[in-house]
Amino acid sequence: MTDQKKRRMSMLDGLAKAGTAAPPPSSMMGANRALRSARDAVDSHHVWELDPAAITDTRIADRLDPEDVADLREAIETNGQAVPILVRRHPSEPERYLLVYGRRRLEAIRSSDKVQKVRALVANLDEGAALKSQISENMARRDLSFIEKALFAQSLVESGFGTQAKVAEVLTVTKSAISMGIAVAESVGRDLAAAIGPAHGIGRPRWEALAQGIDASGIDRERLIGIAADVHDRAAVAVFDENAPGQAEDPSVLAFNAVMKAVGTPPARPRAAPAAKAGARPLSVDGTRIGSLRRSAKGVSIDLGGGAFADWVEAEAPGLIRELHARWKAHGGD
Numbered sequence: 001m002t003d004q005k006k007r008r009m010s011m012l013d014g015l016a017k018a019g020t021a022a023p024p025p026s027s028m029m030g031a032n033r034a035l036r037s038a039r040d041a042v043d044s045h046h047v048w049e050l051d052p053a054a055i056t057d058t059r060i061a062d063r064l065d066p067e068d069v070a071d072l073r074e075a076i077e078t079n080g081q082a083v084p085i086l087v088r089r090h091p092s093e094p095e096r097y098l099l100v101y102g103r104r105r106l107e108a109i110r111s112s113d114k115v116q117k118v119r120a121l122v123a124n125l126d127e128g129a130a131l132k133s134q135i136s137e138n139m140a141r142r143d144l145s146f147i148e149k150a151l152f153a154q155s156l157v158e159s160g161f162g163t164q165a166k167v168a169e170v171l172t173v174t175k176s177a178i179s180m181g182i183a184v185a186e187s188v189g190r191d192l193a194a195a196i197g198p199a200h201g202i203g204r205p206r207w208e209a210l211a212q213g214i215d216a217s218g219i220d221r222e223r224l225i226g227i228a229a230d231v232h233d234r235a236a237v238a239v240f241d242e243n244a245p246g247q248a249e250d251p252s253v254l255a256f257n258a259v260m261k262a263v264g265t266p267p268a269r270p271r272a273a274p275a276a277k278a279g280a281r282p283l284s285v286d287g288t289r290i291g292s293l294r295r296s297a298k299g300v301s302i303d304l305g306g307g308a309f310a311d312w313v314e315a316e317a318p319g320l321i322r323e324l325h326a327r328w329k330a331h332g333g334d
Helices: 003-017 024-045 070-078 104-108 127-140 147-159 165-169 177-187 191-197 205-217 221-239 253-264 308-330
Strands: 047-050 086-091 097-102 117-124 281-285 289-294 299-303
Touching: 070 104, 097 104, 097 117, 097 127, 104 117, 147 165, 147 177, 147 191, 147 205, 165 177, 177 191, 177 205, 177 308, 191 221, 191 253, 205 253, 221 253
Parallel strands: 086 117
Antiparallel strands: 047 117, 086 097, 281 289, 289 299
């Protein structure tokens, strides 16, 4: 036991022994609560040096590729760990902790022969609060790719964290963005996405095209996983081959392109009808035409053409119709 840990235990023992030597059973719960409060107060005002082996990472993964931490390890060995990680106490094992965020720093120190302890803040968080802290830290980073964010949102919904609307709220994006991201993640599949990798720079339209191509062709995903793995294997070999040409692109982008090529060009979407037809009333916003409205014997139809706004209206249509219907009822409709 380190001197620092001995001092902490001595402090807590002293707090526990304060007052009567043997409190009656009826006061034990209050004493325990007071002890926990004192411990939390000590935790919140101190940076602890913890054994990396005492920290477990049970969080929802938000990255597809475990990054090489060699450079970070070297920096910590040279200059020290400048920024502490955040952990919370294990709910059932007093000497263990659960990681909230700081995985790369933790992994760098675990793999170091020179640094034995990891500097950490210990937060008083339950599982839900810890997940929200991870989400906040996740959203502060700007380097997560589209597919990583889509898979993270999918995992949050599947874990029971909340509905798509709640996930959209905590991730500060629209519900339609969450819906579309999860739809792509489900069509591509987690195993294939992991085989491809984060593919930074490949945005939603190209991932949607890949998902549509997979669904339309019915191609075996195991074959696609093999294609992606082969690209990564060649990239790994090229690192050690002095005669190999330098990799101009991220291997995960090359893997995405190889998989897309194997899938083939997805069927083209039907061309959007002209925004205005004979007898149609134009729809404009701030002087810009966005579509048209037509009333016929069959009913009312709105044509928004294509584009992001049309996609959003399609995703939000049930809620929009309910809102319009409620407004109609409020104005005396029956």
